Amino acid sequence: MTSIDAAELPVVVIGAGPIGLAAAAHLVERGLNPLVFEAGAAAGAAVRDWSHVRLFSTWDEVIDPAAEKLLAANGWQRPDGATYPTGGDWVESYLKPLADALGDRVRLGTTVTGVSRAGRDRVVDADRDEQPFTVHAVAADGSELRLLARAVVDASGTWAKPGPAGGNGLHAVGERAHAQRIAYRVPDLRDPETRARYAGKRTAVVGSGASAFTALVALAELAASEPGTRALWVLRRGVTSATYGGGSSDQLPARGALGLAAKAAVDAGHADAVTGFRIAEIEANADSTLTLVAEDGTRTEPVDEVITLTGFRPDLSFLDELRLDLDARLQAPVELAPLIDPNVHSCGTVYPHGAKELSHGEKNVYLVGMKSYGRAPTFLAMTGYEQVRSIAAALAGDHEAAERVELTLPETGVCGGSGLFDAPAEEEGGSCCGAPETLQIETIGLAGRPVGS
Known part of the structure; x- marks a missing residue:
């Protein structure tokens, strides 16, 4: 396994929702190769379930900058930034076109069932960080898939576990x-x-x-x-x-x-x-x-x-063979948990964060988006977009950009x-x-x- 050039392997992104698709757009912008696995039959499957509900945020606040660049290159027309989309609007006018722009990098109807290190279960230390990830999935027709990845970005959200x-x-x-x-x-x-x-x-x-x-x-x-x-x-x-x-x-x-x-x-x-x-x-x-x-x-x-x-909870079952550093209360990354504790913070008082706060002892695996917040309800899409911008920079080796803060959040109530x-x-x-x-x-x-x- 150690002879495999990690640079030739894809970055597997789990979930084709707003944050997963933004992650893919940032990875493409950085010259990396994302492969997005989405369990649903269409991009934004979870958002489609609440298509009748209107967002708190305006269009200006729910469009990722890297995604917008990718969409603009495909002739996309940006919605009025001052208006408030419903979940259905978000899907039809942004998420679906973005998934289409990413093309065959997005595989629909594909459920990730497990992630581990190639040839290493959770217990084995030897050369662990040098091994690529192995990702197991099941396609819509029931066939099983197994592939290697240089990194894993889990943007699968929490919608499936109310x-x-x-x-x-x-x-x-x-x-x-x-x-x-x-x-x-x-x-x-x-x-x-x-x-x-x-x-x-x-x-x-x-x-x-x-x-x-x-x-x-x-x-x-x-x-x-x-x-x-x-x-x-x-x-x-x-x-x-x-x-x-x-x-x-x-x-x-x-x-x-x-x-x-x-x-x-x-x-x-x-x-x-x-x-x-x-x-x-x-x-x-x-x-x-x-x-x-x-x-x-x-x-x-x-x-x-x-x-x-x-509220909702993260599904961590398919990550059980990875060594994740999670807070015992919130089930969020330990470095992030104090920044998002709902007993202390609202959405607007959460300090913008990225690859550093989302890292684990298991190198190059990240929980992002709503899933990164575990049980905390203080998540905003803008925060997720900043997360994946930083992570894409880190995976590309641009550590200065990964550590830079490029987001100012509005002050909000709890x-x-x-x-x-x-x-x-x-x-x-x-x-x-x-x-x-x-x-x-x-x-x-x-x-x-x-x-x-």
């Missing part, structure tokens, strides 16, 4: 048994079947981040035209001044507007909220409704559906999980014990508003 409803980080008792009644995505209420699922029903929305806000506002709008539609907002923490994010101080105005919309929704009567409620069990009732039971025994009123929006774990609600009665406190959520129109994702 967090469970259980307040202890595990699935609540009964959560799997009632899976057909529990969704883990913001519903697309434009779809007639999805709309019918929630219209006239009582739905519990579990979570305290922007996705939960978006779901609550969408259900509130549905309630305006579908009598009987109600929401129950289940928060693990109390309501504090930071619950709704940065508001008017958020330099990502769309996200600030979403938080303000959720705050303005209080007291109109379309939803109740329970705070300090950590779900332990989901029980079925005789009338086919569900009841959520907290760890302290508190019970909610019956609901028809549950939408769980408690992205999610704000407040101390047992912080009491600012409203009376917000203890995690005893009867749940109730708030009210009003109907808010979504049409034409940038509501975030």
